[in-house]
Amino acid sequence: MPNARPTAAAFYDVDGTLVRTNIVHAFAYYAFNQPTPWRSLKKAARTLISVPLFWALDQYSRKTFNDFFYRYYEGQSEDRLRFLAEEMFEEVLKPAIFKGAYDLIRESRRAGLRTVLVSGALDFTLESLAQHLGVDDLLANRMEFKDGIATGKLIPPELAGPNKAAVLRDYCQRHGLEMARSYAFSDSYSDVPMLASVGRPTAVNPDLRLKTVARSYDWPIVELR
Amino acid sequence: MKALPKYKAQESVVYIDTDSAPRILFYGEDFLLEDLPVGTRVIYPRKPLMPLANPRAAIRYALTHPEGAEPLHAQLRPGLKVTIAVDDISLPLPPMQRPDARQLVLEAVLEMLADYGVDDYEIVIAVALHRHMTAAEVRRMVGDKIFDAHWPDRLYNHDAEAEGGIVELGRTAHGEPVRINRRCAESDLLIYVNINLVPMDGGHKSVAVGLTDWEGLRPHHNPTAIKKSWSYMDPKNSELNHSATRQGRIVDEHVNVFHIETALNNRMFSGPLDFLMKNEDDFTEADRIKFQTIKWALSKTPRVARREIFMRVPAAYEMIAVHAGATEPVHKKILDACFKQYAVPVRGQCDILISGIPYISPYNVNSKALNPLLVQVMADGYFFNMYRGKPLLREGGVLIVAHPCTDSFDPVHHPSYIEFFNRCLSETRNAEQLRDKYEEEFARNPSYIEMYRRGNAYHGAHPFYMWYWGENGRQHMGKVIVVGADNAHVPEILGWERADTLAEAISMARQHMGRSAEITLLHHPPILIADME
Numbered sequence: 199m200p201n202a203r204p205t206a207a208a209f210y211d212v213d214g215t216l217v218r219t220n221i222v223h224a225f226a227y228y229a230f231n232q233p234t235p236w237r238s239l240k241k242a243a244r245t246l247i248s249v250p251l252f253w254a255l256d257q258y259s260r261k262t263f264n265d266f267f268y269r270y271y272e273g274q275s276e277d278r279l280r281f282l283a284e285e286m287f288e289e290v291l292k293p294a295i296f297k298g299a300y301d302l303i304r305e306s307r308r309a310g311l312r313t314v315l316v317s318g319a320l321d322f323t324l325e326s327l328a329q330h331l332g333v334d335d336l337l338a339n340r341m342e343f344k345d346g347i348a349t350g351k352l353i354p355p356e357l358a359g360p361n362k363a364a365v366l367r368d369y370c371q372r373h374g375l376e377m378a379r380s381y382a383f384s385d386s387y388s389d390v391p392m393l394a395s396v397g398r399p400t401a402v403n404p405d406l407r408l409k410t411v412a413r414s415y416d417w418p419i420v421e422l423r
Numbered sequence: 424m425k426a427l428p429k430y431k432a433q434e435s436v437v438y439i440d441t442d443s444a445p446r447i448l449f450y451g452e453d454f455l456l457e458d459l460p461v462g463t464r465v466i467y468p469r470k471p472l473m474p475l476a477n478p479r480a481a482i483r484y485a486l487t488h489p490e491g492a493e494p495l496h497a498q499l500r501p502g503l504k505v506t507i508a509v510d511d512i513s514l515p516l517p518p519m520q521r522p523d524a525r526q527l528v529l530e531a532v533l534e535m536l537a538d539y540g541v542d543d544y545e546i547v548i549a550v551a552l553h554r555h556m557t558a559a560e561v562r563r564m565v566g567d568k569i570f571d572a573h574w575p576d577r578l579y580n581h582d583a584e585a586e587g588g589i590v591e592l593g594r595t596a597h598g599e600p601v602r603i604n605r606r607c608a609e610s611d612l613l614i615y616v617n618i619n620l621v622p623m624d625g626g627h628k629s630v631a632v633g634l635t636d637w638e639g640l641r642p643h644h645n646p647t648a649i650k651k652s653w654s655y656m657d658p659k660n661s662e663l664n665h666s667a668t669r670q671g672r673i674v675d676e677h678v679n680v681f682h683i684e685t686a687l688n689n690r691m692f693s694g695p696l697d698f699l700m701k702n703e704d705d706f707t708e709a710d711r712i713k714f715q716t717i718k719w720a721l722s723k724t725p726r727v728a729r730r731e732i733f734m735r736v737p738a739a740y741e742m743i744a745v746h747a748g749a750t751e752p753v754h755k756k757i758l759d760a761c762f763k764q765y766a767v768p769v770r771g772q773c774d775i776l777i778s779g780i781p782y783i784s785p786y787n788v789n790s791k792a793l794n795p796l797l798v799q800v801m802a803d804g805y806f807f808n809m810y811r812g813k814p815l816l817r818e819g820g821v822l823i824v825a826h827p828c829t830d831s832f833d834p835v836h837h838p839s840y841i842e843f844f845n846r847c848l849s850e851t852r853n854a855e856q857l858r859d860k861y862e863e864e865f866a867r868n869p870s871y872i873e874m875y876r877r878g879n880a881y882h883g884a885h886p887f888y889m890w891y892w893g894e895n896g897r898q899h900m901g902k903v904i905v906v907g908a909d910n911a912h913v914p915e916i917l918g919w920e921r922a923d924t925l926a927e928a929i930s931m932a933r934q935h936m937g938r939s940a941e942i943t944l945l946h947h948p949p950i951l952i953a954d955m956e
Contacts, residue, residue, distance in 0.1 A: 208869065298877055304586065305869035381869065400870040416834060416841045418870040421877055 207375045208306035209337075209366055209392070211384035212317040212324060215402045216299040216331070217291055218423070231282055245270065256388075261358040264318055268341065271320075272350030276343045280322050287326035295331075296403075298422030302383070303331055312375060316366065316382075316392065318358045337365055359388050363395035383420070387411065435767040435951070437702060439463040444703040446944060447714065448779030448925070450825045450907060451793065452729035453721050454714075455779065457925045463942040464773065467702055468951035471688040472764050474741030478524070481745050482531045485683065489748030490756065492681060495532070498612055501540035506610040507532060508581075508634055511550045512560055513785035515620045515687055516948075517733075519740040524685045526566040528616045528745070532683070533569065545606060546578040549615075549633030552640065552882035553786070554836050554875070555580035560789065583636035583882065584872050592677045595669040599642035604634040608678055617684045619757045621765070621950060622811075623655050623664065625684050626754035627671020637866045637884050642666050644887075646854035649894040654808035656952055658758065675750055682753045686744040686760040689949040693739035700949065726829070727791070733782045734789055762811075766954035769810075772817040773943035774936040775929065778806045780826040781948055786881065786889070791833040795913045796840050796848075796889045798826050802903060803893025806945060812955030815943065819901040821932035825925065828908040828917075835879055839871045843886035844916065852918050854894045862887045901935060904928045 213220040226245055231238065248270075256263040271279070306313050313333040317324055321338040328336040340353040355361055370377050378397035382389075387407035393399035401412035401419045412419050439446075439459045446465060448455040459465070475481045486495040499505075509525050512518065529546070536544055546565075548556055561578065562570040570578065581604050582588055590608040592601045607613050607630070615633075619625040632640065642648070643666035649655070651662035658664040674680065692699040695717070698710040706714075721729055744760035746753045784797045784805070793801075802824045807816065816822060832841045847861050862884055865871065871883030903919040906928045914921045922928035933940050945951070 298873060301586070301876065302869055302873055305584070305867070305872045309867040309869055311869075383870075398868070398870065413834060416832075416838075418838045418874055419834070419878075420870055420873040422873070 202310060204310055204312035205374070205376055206310075206379035206381070207312040207314050207370065207373070208303075208309075208381040208383070209314050209316045209396065210303070210333075211382075211386065211389055211392070211402075212315055212319060212327070214385035215383055216296060216302075216315075216422070217294040217327070218296065219290060219294045223290055223294075231285075259359065259388075261356065261361070264339070264352065264356060264358045268320075268339075268352055269350040271341060271348045274348045276346045276348065279320075279341075279348065283322045284326055286323065287330070291327050292330065295327075296422040298420075299331070302402075302420070302422065303333060306381065307332075311381065312373065314369065316357065316362055318362075335369075337369060360391040362389060362392035366392060366395055384408070393417065434702075435467045435469055436769060437465050437467070437704070439465065444706065446703055446946065447699070448777070448825045448944075449781035449948070450779055451827045451829070452726055452733055452782045453827075454718060455825055455907070455925065456714075456718070459777075459925075459944060460929060460942060463777075463944060465702075465944045465946050466767055466769060466951060466953060467946045468689055468700075468949040469764060469767060471690040471700075471741070471949075472743045474688060474743055475745070478527055478742040478745070479531065481742070482528055482683070485745045485747040486531060486535065489681070490746055490752035491749030492747075495614075495681060495747065496535055496539060498679070498681065499536065499539035499541050501542075503541050503543065504609070504611045505536060505541055505544040505614065506604075506607045506612075507544060507546045507614045507616060508549045508604075508607060508630065509546065509564075509616040510618050510624075510629070510633065511548050511553055511580075512556050512564070512788050513553055514618045514624060515738060515740055516783055516785060516788070517691070517736065517738045518563065518788060519687070520737045521563065522566055523564050524618050524687065524740075524742050525564055525616050526569065527742075528683050528685065529565055529569055532614060532616070544577070546573055547604060547607065547634070548578075548580045549629065550581050550583075551633050551635055552583055552637065552875070552885050552888075554879045554881045555582075557789075557879055581634055582876055584876050589636045589639070593673050595642075595673055597642070597666070597669060599666060599670055600638055601631065601670045601673040602635050602639035603630060603674060603678075607634050611679065613678050613680045615680060615682045617682065619684055619686045619761055621656055622658055622758055622761050622952070623661070625682075625757060626658070626664075626668070627674070627750055628664070628667040629671075629682065630674050630678075630680055631667050631670035637882065639670070640884075640888075642670070644884075644891065645858060646891045646894045649891050650898060652808075652895060654810055654814070654895070656808050657811040671750060680750060681747065682750050683745065683747040684753050684757040685742055686757050686764070687740040688743045689764055689951075690739045690741060691949040696736065730782060730791070762952070762954070765950055765952040766811060767951050768956060769815065769953040770956045771941070772813065772815060772955070773820065774817050774940035775821045775823060775932045775942045776816040777823045777925070777929075777942065777944040778802070778825075778947070780806075780824050786885075787833070787836070790836045792829065792831040793826075794832040794837055794840055794844070795828055795830060795917065796837075796844050796886055798824075798828055798913075799917050800889045800892045802826075803896035803900070804889070805892075806947075807893070807896035807900065809945065809947075809951065810953040810955055814899060815945070815953040815955065816900060818899055821935055822896075822900050822903045823906060823922075823925070823928045823932060824903065825906040826908070828905055828910065828913040830910055830913050836881060837886070838874055838880050839865055839868070839883040840881070840886040840889070843890075848890070848916050852897075854891050857887060857890060902932075904931055
């Protein structure tokens with residue numbers, strides 16, 4: 199079975215599911231690593247002040263949060279963002295990977311599943327992580343760049359909330375995978391649409407709201423922390 | 424003339440007559456009190472055997488006077504790599520009062536290791552694909568002192584899914600893979616500490632089954648082996664035992680295993696519940712009052728609370744035998760002690776067998792429910808198989824069980840059971856089809872594997888074993904009728920018929936077996952094994 203062509207996939211949310219960080223950590227890393235100390239200070243201060251707002255927006259809607267949050271990237275150069283992404287992986291993401299994440303991915307591979315990271319974070323911030331974990335694919339948000347400068351807008355389709363389910367369905371169709379036999383792993387209530395779209399949803403390190411849903415539907419609950 | 428004192432020996436087999444008292448049946452977390460038809464045979468367990476006067480001394484004697492092996496101290500030297508494996512929480516049932524027999528054995532062994540300068544040792548709980556024990560459960564089992572000194576670095580649960588954690592020692596002549604825990608396989612000495620609650624425990628099964636993985640279990644945890652086991656409580660006639668023995672002999676060729684096996688008596692109930700150890704005809708007025716009081720209190724208590732109360736009442740088991748040394752001579756002696764306690768001579772099969780199903784099984788200690796699949800394994804599996812020789816129930820006979828069959832599962836302990844019961848079992852009850860179509864999918868399910876490894880869940884393959892366990896019973900019996908099920912769909916999925924009362928169930932069974940059908944009530948727990956003449 200493991201050597202045959204996969205007929206189902208395992209989709210993993212990243213932040214809070216496989217790693218203990220989230221997209222704000224990534225952004226904070228960029229904010230603290232601006233080209234000049236003055237810009238770093240300004241950006242960092244602005245980010246810190248906005249944290250309560252980020253939290254409130256995330257509670258309301260992940261999509262609204264994304265729309266607002268990614269504006270903070272406006273004006274940054276693509277080269278710099280990509281260059282810093284590799285450093286950020288080594289310094290921020292890699293130490294934050296849950297030990298169990300490696301096992302979960304290894305077990306998925308052994309079960310003959312195609313392994314795919316699905317995240318609302320920006321693709322360039324996760325490419326090193328995807329490579330490190332050895333997954334087959336990465337589905338993440340893409341920043342729009344004009345003349346090598348970030349516009350602060352995402353290229354559709356945006357990966358957040360219900361959209362994740364649509365993106366998964368599209369992915370499965372393109373790769374000949376069965377949704378009913380596929381797995382999805384997430385820590386967040388905002389990913390319930392994604393979890394509900396596959397035949398084998400699993401709540402990983404769930405927040406209280408997701409835990410309640412998981413209990414109601416008898417979804418497995420896994421703690422990787 | 425002075426009258427001789429009246430003496431009545433406990434009879435294990437009695438017949439109901441017109442002035443017999445009603446009989447108590449377990450009914451999940453409650454009891455039923457039922458009048459049985461005149462002529463019904465009731466089989467009671469034997470009285471608890473006298474315990475060892477000084478278990479600690481008996482353990483030390485066993486270690487220094489082993490069967491077929493050098494004394495333990497003679498095998499020890501500084502620098503020796505030792506692993507001690509112990510049975511898990513599935514034994515005994517219910518968990519015994521502290522100190523647990525394993526604690527007593529471990530204390531003696533660890534003291535000896537220290538005396539001989541052995542400090543490279545670890546203690547592995549042989550859970551196989553059972554759920555990992557929690558820290559609190561392990562503490563209760565091994566005692567505070569051992570727990571505080573060793574958990575979690577040198578005292579831990581076996582992990583059948585750890586990368587590189589299993590070693591294949593070889594294959595039997597039948598091609599069965601022999602796979603065990605790497606630390607155990609690579610130790611200079613493996614000491615196995617066992618509790619033998621029933622005759623299917625212990626012996627070669629301890630290492631070959633308790634310390635293996637899914638691949639290692641496949642040769643015998645399957646419908647084919649179960650169908651050839653008549654019964655699995657009778658090792659000589661159990662294919663399950665034959666297969667584990669073949670594997671165990673390969674283990675013994677590669678690993679120096681020193682077994683320490685213990686047998687307990689059947690003092691399952693004591694104190695306010697001691698009346699459950701008696702024949703109802705011998706109840707005193709105090710016994711009747713105690714029973715009625717408990718029954719009344721249970722009727723006013725929600726099921727969840729009843730369950731908590733029952734789970735907190737430990738058994739007053741006492742050690743009746745301990746032997747140490749090589750696998751087979753040790754196990755033979757322990758089996759003799761086991762059968763001495765459990766085997767009740769019975770003459771003649773019955774057409775209708777009645778049994779209450781209690782709140783506990785080997786697989787739901789401290790769980791939120793005895794889920795429907797476990798109710799099934801208690802009926803079709805364990806209780807049907809409580810015989811030696813030939814089945815107590817005639818081929819084509821009717822088994823009547825009493826249990827509410829509530830559709831309730833513990834999502835932490837039994838997540839894969841939920842899917843198995845609702846998805847697979849509602850599709851087919853054919854064990855071979857279930858194995859071929861679904862077992863590997865469940866066994867490889869990464870969510871279930873992680874819940875087994877990092878949580879306290881039974882492995883994804885485990886619900887299949889629970890269904891296979893009932894396979895010889897299902898093949899043999901004509902039908903199963905459950906009394907008092909609180910829903911229709913659980914019995915339907917299990918393939919059972921329903922009756923509201925025991926009288927109705929007996930009437931239904933008689934329609935199937937005839938008016939003159941022989942009826943037998945298996946009055947347990949405590950455990951008994953019908954030794955068929």
